[in-house]
Amino acid sequence: MSDLISIREAASLLDTDVMLIAHIVDVGDVLPTPPVSKDFQEIVFTSGDIERFQTEVARRRFxxxxxxxxxxxxxxxxxxxxxxxxxxxxxxxxxxxxxxxxxxxxxxxxxxxxxxxxxxxxxxxxxxxxxxxxxxxxxxxxxxxxxxxxxxxxxxxxxxxxxxxxxxxxxxxxxxxxxxxxxxxxxxxxxxxxxxxxxxxxxx
Structure with a gap:
């Protein structure tokens, strides 16, 4: 996958912080497409994942x-x-x-x-x-x-x-x-x- 997005880039795209994205992944209900690394700093996303995480971030922001x-x-x-x-x-x-x-x-x-x-x-x-x-x-x-x-x-x-x-x-x-x-x-x-x-x- 050549279009992988780092967790920091994902947080920037989603206008939130890295720790919230890491928490969402830890919860396990919404996951990125690539296999999840045990080191949260190495978690990566595809461009298609961003929309799903955008919905989840909005839900968590009420x-x-x-x-x-x-x-x-x-x-x-x-x-x-x-x-x-x-x-x-x-x-x-x-x-x-x-x-x-x-x-x-x-x-x-x-x-x-x-x-x-x-x-x-x-x-x-x-x-x-x-x-x-x-x-x-x-x-x-x-x-x-x-x-x-x-x-x-x-x-x-x-x-x-x-x-x-x-x-x-x-x-x-x-x-x-x-x-x-x-x-x-x-x-x-x-x-x-x-x-x-x-x-x-x-x-x-």
């Missing part, structure tokens, strides 16, 4: 969501601004939360999502809302948190918190390789880090 929910998703701005920093498997949970924001907004209240992230395998959402509905929004945030601990961050299939030695993520069996070798002292034992931490404090 491009369609940002258009569909522009009325309730007001992206964080300024120094240190954050975005939607979790996998596309949680899109359904995200939409459900934003649908509830939309209901409150349509009733005349301020309700906007600003940003979100994954931490310890769970979805964390940050929002701005009227004081009168803060308790209700917090409840819906808690529902999203709970659902994220049962849904694969990569594909949305039923999942559990997978504990590796250096990272934990909520993943299905197909994607659990992303945490590496399981830590037998925590994997399958700690299924909610926040709840486990509270128990440890209360037991101290």
């Amino acid at each position: 491009d369609d969501f940002k258009v569909q929910y522009a009325d309730v998703y007001v992206q964080d701005e300024g120094p240190g601004a954050r975005g939607l920093e979790f996998g596309p498997g949680w899109l359904g949970i995200l939409k459900e939360f934003c649908d509830s924001l939309r209901e409150f907004q349509n009733a005349g209240y301020r309700a906007r999502l600003r940003w979100g992230k994954e931490k310890f395998g769970a979805m964390r959402l940050f929002y701005d809302c009227s004081d009168e509905i803060a308790t209700y929004i917090a409840e819906r945030k808690g529902i999203a948190y709970g659902k994220s601990l049962r849904s694969c961050q990569e594909c949305g299939e039923p999942a559990r918190l997978q504990f590796g030695y250096s990272i934990c993520l909520t993943l299905c069996d197909r994607h659990k390789h992303l945490v590496g070798e399981p830590d037998p002292e925590r994997d399958g034992i700690i299924l909610d880090v926040d709840a486990w931490s509270r128990q440890q404090r209360e037991g101290a």
